[in-house]
Amino acid sequence: MSIDFFGGTGADGPAGPPTCSAKGCRSAAVWVLAWNNPKLHTPERRKTWLACADHRESLSQFLGVRGFLKDVVALADWTDPESS
Incomplete structure (x- = not known):
């Protein structure tokens, strides 16, 4: 997995x-x-942010109220659409 995650490590x-x-x-x-x-x-x-269990909701709300949130996927299931 080679993804540039904003704010978290890759x-x-x-x-x-x-x-x-x-x-x-x-x-x-x-x-x-x-x-x-x-x-x-x-x-x-698609840009990406990562979330732990405790911050999933707050980060989702932040993006959601701005109309930016497109999808929330478990990290283990994530596939980068730009690498396909």
């Missing part, structure tokens, strides 16, 4: 396993929040 590597994108959180990520800003991105483009 795929397992020297920095360790992916971590939550919530500010100050160092918990292991278990969710991928796929989003895009329609003012900046083409409709098929």
